[in-house]
Amino acid sequence: xxxxxxxxxxxxxxxxxxxxxxxxxxxxSRQNPPYVNKDFDIVTGVAIDITKDITKKHDLSYNIEVLxxxxxxxxxxxxxxxxxxxxxxxxxxxxxxxxxxxxxxxxINLISxxxxxxxxxxxxxxTIGIENNSDQIIEVLKNEFSSVKxxxxxxxxxxxxxLIFGDLDYVAYQKEKLYWVAGQMSYKPKDFEDHGTIxxxxxYYFFPKTIDENIIEVFKKExxxxxxxxxxxxxxxxxxxx
Numbered sequence: 430x431x432x433x434x435x436x437x438x439x440x441x442x443x444x445x446x447x448x449x450x451x452x453x454x455x456x457x458s459r460q461n462p463p464y465v466n467k468d469f470d471i472v473t474g475v476a477i478d479i480t481k482d483i484t485k486k487h488d489l490s491y492n493i494e495v496l497x498x499x500x501x502x503x504x505x506x507x508x509x510x511x512x513x514x515x516x517x518x519x520x521x522x523x524x525x526x527x528x529x530x531x532x533x534x535x536x537i538n539l540i541s542x543x544x545x546x547x548x549x550x551x552x553x554x555x556t557i558g559i560e561n562n563s564d565q566i567i568e569v570l571k572n573e574f575s576s577v578k579x580x581x582x583x584x585x586x587x588x589x590x591x592l593i594f595g596d597l598d599y600v601a602y603q604k605e606k607l608y609w610v611a612g613q614m615s616y617k618p619k620d621f622e623d624h625g626t627i628x629x630x631x632x633y634y635f636f637p638k639t640i641d642e643n644i645i646e647v648f649k650k651e652x653x654x655x656x657x658x659x660x661x662x663x664x665x666x667x668x669x670x671x
Contacts, residue, residue, distance in 0.1 A: 453490040454640065456480055458513035460497055463609035463668040464533075464632055465513060467495040475605075475664050476513050476532055476632060483651045489644065512635040529633040530649055533661050537566060538604045539573075539624040545595045546622055554578050558588030558600040566601050569627045590614075601627055605670040612669050 458465040458476065465474040472493050484491045494510075513532070517524055537560065557570055558580045570577055580588060580597060589610050591597045600607065608618045634652075636645045655661060 453492060453509070454484070454644065455492045455494060455510045456513055456634075457494045457510050458496070460495060461513075461606075463605055463665070463670050465495060466609075475661070475668065478664050478667070479532060479652075479655065480513075483648055486651070487647050489647075509640060510637065511640070513632065514635065515630050515632055517635055526638055527635040528638060528645055529635050530645070530652055531656075532632045532634060532652065535603050535605070535630045535632055536626045537563070537601055537628040537630065538626050539570075539599050539601055540592075540604065540607060541599050541622045541624065542592050542595075543620055543622050545592075545598075555599070556580060556597045558591060558597045558602070560588070560600075560602045560606075563628055565628050570601060599624070603630075605665065605668075608670040609668055618670065 460467060461474070461476075463474055464476040466472070466477075472495055477493065480491065480493070483489075512527075515535070517527060539557075554576045555574045556578050557574075559566060559570075561581075567579065570579075580591070588597060588600050588602070589607055592600045593611070593614070593616065604623065607621070611617075611620070634648060636648070
């Protein structure tokens with residue numbers, strides 16, 4: 430009897446070990462601080478912390494690939510890759526092949542730098558740095574200001590630096606991302622003035638349907654718990670964006 434129990438335990442251990450080692454989920458994202466950030470070989474960020482916590486809790490193997498400001502959609506060429514992004518390029522990927530799970534909501538806010546806000550503005554035109562060419566953002570800003578000039582830079586830091594140095598009056602930026610970048614220059618959220626939300630977006634996991642549905646269900650339930658318990662705020666605080 431003891432031998433039978435021992436054999437069964439060994440089989441269970443082997444099955445569990447095989448299961449956890451056999452399933453290696455690859456998560457892929459572009460550089461997207463404070464959600465995904467790679468500094469040399471160290472990968473951190475809000476989405477990374479959530480990913481690590483869930484996989485560790487459920488004994489799942491994983492890999493994380495971080496792209497250097499590239500288009501992550503171009504790199505989805507394997508059925509086991511999970512995309513961490515706001516959206517999927519419909520021209521390159523069929524959205525019907527994915528299940529999207531919301532990680533956290535993101536807000537594009539109109540933000541100014543407090544030290545410059547008291548300066549008398551002699552210009553007849555308001556200059557605004559924008560993070561992307563969202564038609565909705567541009568339409569809102571045009572309605573807000575009678576005369577506006579837009580400035581867009583591909584490098585994330587440029588518009589924020591121009592805001593701090595007074596070359597821009599405002600930036601329309603994802604708030605936590607702006608605070609993270611400014612934090613690398615020793616500025617704090619309190620140094621900026623938030624003038625409200627222009628557009629809301631969501632950061633998702635895009636799970637290919639080829640991945641085990643039990644794993645997708647695990648992530649779905651864990652994300653629901655994180656939202657229910659408002660854990661995202663505590664995770665954000667680790668990156669000094671509040």
